[in-house]
Amino acid sequence: MSAFAALSPAEARAALAGPARVALIREAAEAGLAEAQAVYAQMLLDGVEVPGDARAGFGWFMRAAAQEHVMALNMVGRCYELGWGVVPDPARAAECYRVAAERGSTEAMYNYATQLALGRGVAEDKAVALVWLRQAAARGFAKAENFVGSFHEDGWATPVDPLAAAQCYKRAAAGGDFRGCFNHARMLVTKGRVREALPWIGQAGALGHARFREQVRGWLETQGDAELRLRGLRVLDAC
Helix, strand or coil: CCCCCCCCHHHHHHHHCCCCHHHHHHHHHHCCCHHHHHHHHHHHHHCCCCCCCHHHHHHHHHHHHHCCCHHHHHHHHHHHHHCCCCCCCHHHHHHHHHHHHHCCCHHHHHHHHHHHHHCCCCCCCHHHHHHHHHHHHHCCCHHHHHHHHHHHHHCCCCCCCHHHHHHHHHHHHHCCCHHHHHHHHHHHHHCCCHHHHHHHHHHHHHHCCHHHHHHHHHHHHCCCCHHHHHHHHHHHHCC
């Protein structure tokens, strides 16, 4: 048993806040604690508190996943999907997501649904994707709520329903999803509620990455409403 495993919960929390945190996590990971393996893997993947090493991170995620650590299994899927520390393999990514989703991972539900919706590594099946998205959304996963909105807006596996789409986008925006913020703003604009939309455009820009902000900028620049175009760009530039 590792020294970390022998600590009480209060002692463990104190130790993990101290200067020996990294050494303790690695010790616990090497001793076989799945949670520590998953945490250490994420640190290696992100290069946080340790030198970044995606290949080693993938290996630790694999060890934790072998112990049925659901978050680690989802992350193995992410590594296979995006080529983090391993050769990309969409089929393996989808299978990891499926198993993790079935074991209750909300994020894996969203990831598996995305693979199904787009036919990545698995046969396209938008109807099943929508089922998984709704499960994740019911758990408060804002990204899934936004995607359900897209299904309603575009008529994927469900009739086109702008009202349902708008409601989903509003919930996703309130949940902090940057795409949800933008889509909620779009729906408000279609109703002529430009001034209400502007803060959500700003929120989308503040929460989103640089590439997404450029996409929002491109959308704004095509708008015929001068107030929306000019004030929207001003709000976006302030992010």
